[in-house]
Amino acid sequence: MSDDDTHSRLELLEQNKLLIQELFQLEQDGHKDARELYHDEIAGFFIRTDDGSYTLSSAKRESGDSETLHSKYGAFSESYEKFVRPSNLVTIAQHKKSIRVLDICSGIGYNTAALLTYLKDEEVEIEIDMVESSIETLATILFIPDVSKAYGYVKKEVETYLVDNGYLQFNKVLSTVPSNIHINIHVCDARDFIKNDAHGRYDAVFLDPYSPSKSPELYTVDFFAKIKQFLEEYSLILTYTAASPVRSALVHAGYHLGQGPSFHRSGGTIASLNKDMIATPLSFSDEKVIALSDVGVPYIDPELNDDYDTIVNRRQNTREKIRGVSVFPSSSKLPRYIGLDPESIEDVNLRNKLNGYVMAMGFESINDYRIHDILNIDPNLSSREQILALEENLHRVLG
Ligand SMILES: C[S@@+](CC[C@H](N)C(=O)[O-])C[C@H]1O[C@@H](n2cnc3c(N)ncnc32)[C@H](O)[C@@H]1O
Structure with missing residues (x-):
């Protein structure tokens, strides 16, 4: 993949990007009022969310819709609830002279601004690495109304970056x-x-790409494995997604994991190298889906440079190969039903379907004694350990 292969990454709507590029050109040409001139047109792309903060729309993949950068229930509130509050950074800041945070997919900077707002009373050196692939998204920050005093700091740093790198000329x-x-x-x-x-x-990593089906490159086993060397033993990786392939990738990269706080949508995921850092384990039902079905097949990107289609097709091919052979198919939420007495499922069509899936794999029913063998694990294990134990049992039983 070359550096300018933007197809690999999902970013802003093309019209929004073009507008920012025009603005860059105008200011480079010496127009002192370029930002004022473009303000209303750029602000036309802003979407107001329920807490009064703003978000933007992504571009589209060939198949599928666009996504917004944040939850419509409150972009800034989501940053605070899903990333900052569960990060333990206030406690960490009270015990250290300096903290370091990695803000992956920093977008319009809300996660960083929410963190700085949260830490405003702490006497600590704070270093944040904001990583964002789209220069136009970063530049959009200059037009977004302040959500907190700290948002002004983010704006100032973004402006300095844009001036230092020749995109803009004026410090405003x-x-x-x-x-x-x-x-x-x-x-x-x-x-x-x-x-x-x-x-x-x-001390913490905020992982905030678009959803795994849109930005799979940042949810791979290989990406998570590479991040490990930059973590403290107590550090948390926080992400809003609860998707099974993401959780599976974290497990296979060596992390412990649990549920993150929910914010209107379902809860996210929290991962750490230390199992004691995980406050809320995953539900057994989620663990079964991850460990025992094709939906738990993670994304892989061995050299961390494959493009979108390669990463998506690789996972799809693996799923097709092992589905119904060495893992249960995820259809009709089968993994959530295995081990139940079929008679307890009132919907006869569903009951027959579920039994049919496992019979095709050589079991007698979803209640087969060998299925109970697979599910027989120590309930005191951590979620990571339970998922690995379920996988091991599955391979042992299916041979
Ligand atoms: C959900 S938004 C992030 C919102 C952001 N955290 C905030 O607080 O405003 C996802 C962002 O990831 C960026 N992005 C997409 N693929 C990327 C990649 N491979 N590397 C870095 N950034 C990426 C997009 O341009 C977009 O701004």
Whole structure:
């Protein structure tokens, strides 16, 4: 994949990007009022969310809709609830002189701004690496109304980056960044950042790409495995998604994991190298889906440079190969039903379907004694350990 292969990454709507590029050109040509001139047109792309903060729309993949960058229930609130509050960073800040945070897919900077707002009373050096592939998305920050005083700091740093790198000419943002705050901006594919530029250790990682079906490159076993060397033993990776392939990738990359807090949508996922850092385990039902069905097949990207189609097709091919052979098919939510007495399923059509799936694999019914063998694991294990134990049992029983 070449650096400018943007097809691999899902970013902003094309019209929004073009507008920002025009603005860059105008300001480079010396127009002092370019930002004022473009303000209303750029603001036309903003979508107001329920807490009064704003979001934007993504471009589209060939198949599928666009996504917004944030929850429509409240973009800034989501940053706080899903990333900042569960990150333990206030406690960590109280025990350290300095903290470091990696903000992957920093977008319009809400996660960083929410963190700085949260830590505003802590006397601690704060270093944040914001990683975002789209320069146009970063530049859009300059037009978004302030959500907090700290958003002004993010704006100032973004403006400085854009001026230093020749995209803009004028320093217009008035905010002054406090001396304990150090924001480093990296405009690149987050995989390249992790491979080439990351250093030291982070106290927390915010992982906020679009959904796994749209941005699979940032949810692979290989990406998670590479991040490990930049984590403290207690650090958390926080992400809003609860998708099975993401959770499965975390397990296979060596993490413990549990449920993240929910914010209107279902809860996200929290991962750590240390099992004691996981407050809320996954449900057994979720663990069964991850360990025993084709939906738990993770995304793979061995060299961290494959394009979107390669990553998606690789997983799809594996799913097709093993579905109904070495793992249960995920159809009709089968993994959630296995082990139940079929008679307890009132819908006869569904009951027959579910039994049919497992009979095709050589079992007598969803209640087969060998299925109980698979499900027979120690309930005191962590979610990671339970998932691995279920997988091992499945392979033993299916041979
Ligand atoms: C859901 S939004 C992030 C919202 C953001 N955290 C915020 O607080 O505003 C996802 C962002 O990821 C960026 N992105 C997509 N693929 C990427 C990649 N491979 N590396 C880095 N950034 C990427 C998109 O341009 C988009 O801004």
